[in-house]
Amino acid sequence: MIVYDILKEAIDKHRCVIITVDGKSRAVAPLALGFKAGRKKVLTFQYRGDSKSGLAAGGAWRCFFLDDISWAKISDDPWQSGQHPVVKLETSLDSVLCGQGAQIRSYGHMARH
Helix, strand or coil: CCHHHHHHHHHHHCCCEEEEECCEEEEEEEEEEEEECCEEEEEEEEEEECCCCCCCCCCEEEEEEHHHEEEEEECCCCCCCCCCHHHHHHHHCCEEEEECCCCCCECHHHHCC
């Protein structure tokens, strides 16, 4: 399976995923897939694993461009989530392909104001 398909399945089934980005292993709960500046991107809540900037004790929202993810696998970890997912969704993606509780939509109109 390609990374996009694994993340989409995880979003559809409300499952967590282990991903590798820049050689770092991260445990994430993907919330939405979409586009940012014309590139596919995933909005996740990272609850365990490595991070260049460090990871808060309770986890943190993270976005990754799909072409930066070298490996992905659905895990059996319980679902994790952070606060304010709608705000994160609206600021992280220009348009949404699929997501937990998200309608397929574009946020381009918000950038013009």
